Amino acid sequence: MSHPLFDIRGRVALVTGSSRGIGRALAQGLAEAGCAVVLNGRDRHALERTRAELADRTGATVHAQAFDVTDPGAVAEAIPRLEDLAGPLDILVNNAGMQHRAPFTEFLTEDWHRLLETNLSSAFLVGREVARRMTARGSGKIVNICSVQSEVVRPGIAPYSATKGGLKMLTKGMCADLGPSGIQVNGLAPGYFDTELTAALVADETFTAWVRGRTPAGRWGQVGDLVGALIFLCSPASDFVNGQLLYVDGGMTSVL
Template sequence: MTTPAAFDLTGRLAVVTGARRGIGRAMARALAAAGADIIGVSAHLEERGSAVEQEVLATGRTFQAVRTDLAEPAAVRALGEDLAGRKRPVDILVNNAGTIRRAPAAEHGDEDWNDVLQVNLTAQFMLARAVGAAMVARGRGRIIFTASLLSYQGGITVPGYTAAKHGIAGLTKALANEWARHGVNVNAIAPGYIATDNTRALRDDPVRSPAITDRIPAGRWGRPDDLAGATVFLASDAASYIHGTVLPVDGGWLGR
């Protein structure tokens, strides 16, 4: 029987990329509330005094800010080496950071494609490879990717983002196949339409925004905090026999 203690993350160290705002900030806040200390990673994260730091500290947990641009492969490689080599091991890696570029496929330039694939897929693999290897050596760990509804669907005018998020779904399963037997759980969360900066253009569109809302059985756009429960669950002992799963948190969108 699963007890509340199975969801307790006290004493664990969690790394959350893209922690400065939106979904990543909500994930960091939720993990801290469950007992985890947090390392927040973002390209523009303030060294001290950020909103996410204040929220984590308010739970009684510790917070360290790491400013890293995931669009720079050398910086990602250095971050992976740093995290994997720390005296206090990383127990939970939340690979959440992402970017999006919107343009019709025929006008979607190489630079936009490469940037989106680097941040949303290649950097995710590089960090998972480094931190995951250390987890495998210890025989325990949790890796959570942020996938998307576009891990299942094609979307409109976001070919690079869609390709990357399909890749995240496949990578989740590939890593789980290798690492599950070593005590490392690799899973992903697929947020639905969540009200964040990345979806501002859609929410401001007078045609698409109501069309999206009308298709969501829950009848509303999601909020970043709607991802909190799934994040804590997949990071916890309650999910010890869950491997290679992409968990939709979408207000019922995929069931429509």
């Protein structure tokens, strides 16, 4: 039997950007841990497919709520609606994000704004709306999905790194504002993970050799590697952990 400090059975969790990839894996992990999970994305059909698959696989209560996390009006309308459906949110995982690679001098202005809105503004908008309700209840766990690029950078991803660095500081600022209300806000920062979104990089032998050589663990991360860290950050075990980034990167950010 696991330690009761890690027991999150019966909690209600919203995971944004959870129809595929890391978001889906995080949602599945929370469902397997006994949470009722609300999935989010913009593609209703993909979202419903994922909902049905996760409900069948885990036996948990899984809801799907399609809304645009970068639209303030849509967020303000969706959070009350999904709480009416699933119950008051105990956990928010701000996972929605995207990547775009280009040399700095060739990076288009519209792509810069798209990254900002998706990777940073969405966490602010959803976090603000959920935090208003958590504050009134006096408790809650918010986990922002950051990145090793919250700390370090490679050529071609300067704007992405700027958004993830901003998300690190938003996490710390949310901790400062929300901690007195009994809310813990932390960041989970994956390293290089093998997902459908990184399939081309995984298939690139030169890049994969670089990842393996740069990572003390000597491999790409698998999405299941993130679940234990997420459960810790969502559980009573982390009640005195606030404003921190937990890097799950096989040691990449610890070495030169």
